[in-house]
Amino acid sequence: MENNKKVFYILLAPVLLWLVFLIIVPHIELLISSFKPNSGDGFTLENYSAFFADKIYWKTFINTTLYAIGVTLLAFVVSFPIAFYLTKVVSRKYASFLTLLLLIPLWIGELVTIYGWVTLLGDNGVINESLKFIGLIDKPLPLLYNNISMTIGLLYMSMLFMIVPIMTTLESLDDAMIEAASDLGASKWTIFRRIVIPHSMPGIINGSIIVFMLVIGDYVAPNILGGKSSLWFTEQIYNQFLSTFNWSQGAAFGFLLLGISSITIWMALRLSGQKLDKVGE
Amino acid sequence: MSSNILEIKNLSKYFDNFTALKDVNISVKEGEFISILGPSGCGKTTLLRIIAGFLQESEGDVLIEGKSMKGIPPEKRPVNIVFQSLALFPMMNVYENVAFGLKRQKLPKAEIKKSVLDMLSRVGLQGYESKQINELSGGQKQRVAIARSLVMKPSILLLDEPLSALDRKLREHMKVELKELQKEIGTTFIYITHDQSEALVMSDRVAVINKGLIEQLDTPHNLYNNPKTGFVAGFVGENNRFEVASRDGQKVVTKHGWQITKPDLDFEPTLMYIRPEAFIVDPDESMKGVEVFEADITTILFDGANTKMLVKPEGKDEILIALPQNAKFQALKQGDRVKVAVAHENIKCYKE
Numbered sequence: 001m002e003n004n005k006k007v008f009y010i011l012l013a014p015v016l017l018w019l020v021f022l023i024i025v026p027h028i029e030l031l032i033s034s035f036k037p038n039s040g041d042g043f044t045l046e047n048y049s050a051f052f053a054d055k056i057y058w059k060t061f062i063n064t065t066l067y068a069i070g071v072t073l074l075a076f077v078v079s080f081p082i083a084f085y086l087t088k089v090v091s092r093k094y095a096s097f098l099t100l101l102l103l104i105p106l107w108i109g110e111l112v113t114i115y116g117w118v119t120l121l122g123d124n125g126v127i128n129e130s131l132k133f134i135g136l137i138d139k140p141l142p143l144l145y146n147n148i149s150m151t152i153g154l155l156y157m158s159m160l161f162m163i164v165p166i167m168t169t170l171e172s173l174d175d176a177m178i179e180a181a182s183d184l185g186a187s188k189w190t191i192f193r194r195i196v197i198p199h200s201m202p203g204i205i206n207g208s209i210i211v212f213m214l215v216i217g218d219y220v221a222p223n224i225l226g227g228k229s230s231l232w233f234t235e236q237i238y239n240q241f242l243s244t245f246n247w248s249q250g251a252a253f254g255f256l257l258l259g260i261s262s263i264t265i266w267m268a269l270r271l272s273g274q275k276l277d278k279v280g281e
Numbered sequence: 282m283s284s285n286i287l288e289i290k291n292l293s294k295y296f297d298n299f300t301a302l303k304d305v306n307i308s309v310k311e312g313e314f315i316s317i318l319g320p321s322g323c324g325k326t327t328l329l330r331i332i333a334g335f336l337q338e339s340e341g342d343v344l345i346e347g348k349s350m351k352g353i354p355p356e357k358r359p360v361n362i363v364f365q366s367l368a369l370f371p372m373m374n375v376y377e378n379v380a381f382g383l384k385r386q387k388l389p390k391a392e393i394k395k396s397v398l399d400m401l402s403r404v405g406l407q408g409y410e411s412k413q414i415n416e417l418s419g420g421q422k423q424r425v426a427i428a429r430s431l432v433m434k435p436s437i438l439l440l441d442e443p444l445s446a447l448d449r450k451l452r453e454h455m456k457v458e459l460k461e462l463q464k465e466i467g468t469t470f471i472y473i474t475h476d477q478s479e480a481l482v483m484s485d486r487v488a489v490i491n492k493g494l495i496e497q498l499d500t501p502h503n504l505y506n507n508p509k510t511g512f513v514a515g516f517v518g519e520n521n522r523f524e525v526a527s528r529d530g531q532k533v534v535t536k537h538g539w540q541i542t543k544p545d546l547d548f549e550p551t552l553m554y555i556r557p558e559a560f561i562v563d564p565d566e567s568m569k570g571v572e573v574f575e576a577d578i579t580t581i582l583f584d585g586a587n588t589k590m591l592v593k594p595e596g597k598d599e600i601l602i603a604l605p606q607n608a609k610f611q612a613l614k615q616g617d618r619v620k621v622a623v624a625h626e627n628i629k630c631y632k633e
Contacts, residue, residue, distance in 0.1 A: 176368035179335060184382030184433060185356045194381075198372040 034251035047252035057236060057253075064233040065260050067147075068216035071154045075211045076204060078155065079162035084196070086163075087170040088178075099167075102160055110157050114224050117156065121149050121225075145227035153221035158214045162207035169203030170196075205272060209265050216261050233257055285344075286311040286436055286469050287332070292341035294327055294493075301327045303493045305341070309437070309471065314463050316472045316480035319490035320516070325473045328490070329439050332471065334358045346436055360437045361430035365445060367422055369414045375401070375425055376410035382433045400432040404462065419447050423455060431466065440472045444479060456482050477517045481505065489513050511631035514554040521600050523553040525630070533630065538596030542572050543628045550630035555623055557589055558603040562610060564622035571622040576600065578617045592619065 037044050051057045082102075086095050105113045120126050121143040128140040143149060173196065181191045197204075222232030237257065240250030287309040294302040301324045309315050317325045330336040332343055334355035343350045345359060361382075370378050376397055383393045401407055404424040409417070417425065423443060430438055444452045444459075460483040463470050474480050480487045481501040488498040489512070497509045508514035515522055524536040533543050533553060543553075564573060576592035579599065588604045590613065602621065604610050613619065 174366055174368055176364040176366045177370060179355070180362065180364055180368035180429075181370070181381070182355050183333060183360075183362050184429070185385040186381070187356070187385075190385065195370060195372070 030251040030254060033248050034255055036248050038246050038248045047249050048256075050249060051252065051256060056231075060231045060233050060236055061256065061260070063231070064216060065264065067151075068212055069264065071151060071158070071215045072208050072212045074151070075155055075159050075162045075215075076208060079159050079207070080166060080200075080204075082159075083163045083166035083170055083200075087167050088173075088175070102163060105156065106160060110220050113157060114153050114220050117149065117153050117225060118144065121152075144225065147227070150222050150226035153225040154215050154218060157218070157221060158211040161210040161214060165203040165206040165210070166200050167203075169200040173199045201272070205269065208268065212264065212268075213261055216257065216264075284311065285309060286313075286346055287471070288344040288347075289328075289332070290342045290344065292328075292331065292343065293339050294324070294331060294336065295339045300493050302331075305490075305493075305495055307488055307495070307498060309469060311436075311469055312467050314460070314470045314472065314483055314485045316474055316484040316487045317490060318474055318477055318480040318487050318517070321475055323490045324493040325475075325490050326441060329362070329441055329471070329473050332437070333360055333362050333439055359435055360439055361433050361435040363426045363430050363438065363440045363443045365441045365443065367426040367443065367446075369422060369426055369429070371414045373414070374410065375406065375412050375414070375417070378414065378425055379429045379432050381429065396432055400428045403431075403466070404428045420451050420455060423447065427459075427462070431468065435468065437469045437471055440470060442474050442476075444474075445476075452479075459483060481517070487517075489516060491516070508554070508629065511552040511554065511633060514552075514629055514631065519557055519601070520554045521557060523555075523598060525550045525553050533628075535596065535598055537598045539594050539598040540596075541574070541623075541628065542625070543630060544625055546630060548630075548632055551633055552631040554629045554631070555600070555627060557601045559623050559627035560600070560602040561622040562602065562604065562613075563620055568622060570626070571624050572628070573620060573622045575618055575620055578613060578615055578619060581613065581615060592621065594621075 034047055035043055035045070037046065051061070086098055090098065108116075118125070122128070123140040123142075123144070125143070127143060128137070131137045131141070177195055177199075178191055181195050186194065217234060219232070219234040219238060223235060223238075226232065233253070234257070237250050237253045240246045240253060285308045287307070289305055289307040292302055292305040293300070305328065307315070317328060319325045327336060331338050332345075332350075334350065334353060334357075350358060370381065373381070379397045379400060380393050383396060388396075398407070398410070401409065404427060406421065406424055406428065409421070409425075414422065414425070426443065427438075427440075440459075444455050447455060456479055459470075463483075472480070472483060481504070484501055486498060486500055487504050489496045489504065491512045497504060497513045499507075499509075504513060504517050508517060514520055523539070525533055526536045527534045528546065528549055529540075531542050531544050531546070532540050533546070533550065534540050535553065541553075561568070561571070564571065574594050576594040578590055579593050580591040581604075582589045582591070586606055588606060590602050590604050591599050592602055593599055600621075604613070
């Protein structure tokens with residue numbers, strides 16, 4: 001009994017160290033500095049009031065949030081058929097191979113994959129050059145540096161985190177359940193809406209939370225693929241820390257981002273009638 | 282036009298280079314309880330899936346109520362399935378599960394409610410409407426699955442080994458319940474199983490399938506007492522199986538050297554079956570048309586009313602004999618020599 005406890009604490013220690021020193025302490029540090037003026041000591045709310053004072057800040061903030069919600073929905077729409085295909089349609093033999101293919105972008109790293117999209121979409125990129133070659137266009141299409149290219153990049157780097165949780169829940173869906181519904185006269189659409197979607201809801205919610213967090217907190221895709229109009233809030237934070245060296249302001253922005261993502265997820269869980277402790281199942 | 286509710290005509294099914302079903306013919310009358318009995322992999326589930334429309338036949342035809350089912354999808358066929366895994370919808374409660382099919386037909390709400398409540402009370406689940414599926418016991422889930430299919434008023438209800446997931450006691454109980462439910466409702470049941478006892482107890486007729494072929498389609502009584510093939514004799518009920526080495530006039534000699542007289546044989550048998558209960562221990566001298574032999578008891582297998590013993594006649598064969606539980610046989614013990622008789626008609630010989 002005594003021994004078991006020792007083992008328990010030894011195993012717990014790394015987790016606790018990680019949580020305390022790499023997550024809790026830096027966050028407290030940042031939280032404190034967000035209530036401090038940029039130079040000198042004291043308590044101030046001006047870092048937060050600056051956010052509401054300048055239109056560019058809160059407009060970017062709202063745009064980023066709405067855009068991240070949109071990309072999450074889009075990720076669901078694109079990922080669900082893929083997950084369904086991989087778990088229910090294709091034979092097991094190929095399914096694991098295809099899933100492995102999906103993982104490849106993760107091995108390479110986000111920066112490289114995003115630059116991959118630049119070489120695809122750029123003025124002298126693969127797509128424009130091919131179109132020019134077959135004579136469909138004579139001037140390159142403006143494919144890069146706009147909201148569409150940014151959305152593609154965000155989708156590409158986050159999609160897998162939607163596909164995998166949905167696949168997990170779909171795998172536990174008994175095929176006989178689909179057959180039973182069909183046997184009882186349900187159309188394909190009804191089966192999808194009444195059986196498949198409700199069954200995979202935990203996976204959908206799980207995937208949506210991860211994708212939303214990844215997208216709203218992403219810096220690389222908006223920075224490299226986005227245009228002037230697609231300013232991402234993380235870029236504002238980056239600017240505060242590294243361009244204007246206003247760390248207190250940056251910290252305040254960081255906490256605003258944390259706040260809005262937490263609120264959005266909480267609302268999404270409320271609206272879908274799911275509970276946070278059930279999502280992991 | 283015949284009055285048969287289901288007619289399976291010359292049905293064959295091939296998968297790549299594997300024959301799952303070969304020239305199957307079955308006619309089922311309305312209100313019958315038919316079992317399709319066979320070992321796993323014999324093609325019985327394939328047959329069920331073809332009737333339901335989840336699989337396409339390679340040759341032949343399935344007629345339901347006299348109409349060919351060629352090209353008609355599962356949701357348009359007047360049959361419903363109770364799946365082996367039951368396949369209840371865990372995201373819905375009992376009422377929603379049973380109402381699922383009726384809602385698809387866009388019936389008025391009041392009518393759906395009446396049908397569902399009526400069906401739930403028929404299967405003994407009144408008051409369970411708002412229960413979640415995971416709150417139910419195995420037997421209750423079973424009944425919800427049956428109610429969900431029966432509420433659709435199918436011409437035929439197909440049941441794919443629905444009792445196999447239950448423990449033995451409950452299975453015995455559900456057997457009786459299912460048979461009574463069928464009698465009361467009068468729907469035609471086609472019951473797939475590998476358990477011969479389920480098939481014998483519940484069915485009006487049983488089709489025994491082996492390797493895609495129907496070996497015998499008959500009443501449980503005939504199946505048990507007059508099996509047409511060696512496979513049926515061995516598969517249905519308990520049986521003593523002897524491989525026959527040769528025939529010497531009226532004497533059949535087994536591979537292990539036991540000899541027994543079987544008169545009027547007009548073919549060379551390779552297999553011989555004798556039921557454990559066909560043997561009469563310590564027979565009356567006056568009995569006629571029987572074969573009497575002596576054997577040594579090797580083991581007594583006490584199991585209450587099912588007590589049996591293993592005996593060894595001359596040769597190396599071991600014979601299982603059912604022992605009636607009366608005082609006369611209680612003294613029997615291992616090593617005793619007993620006189621055993623068996624009627625000639627109970628000795629069943631087969632070519633293969």
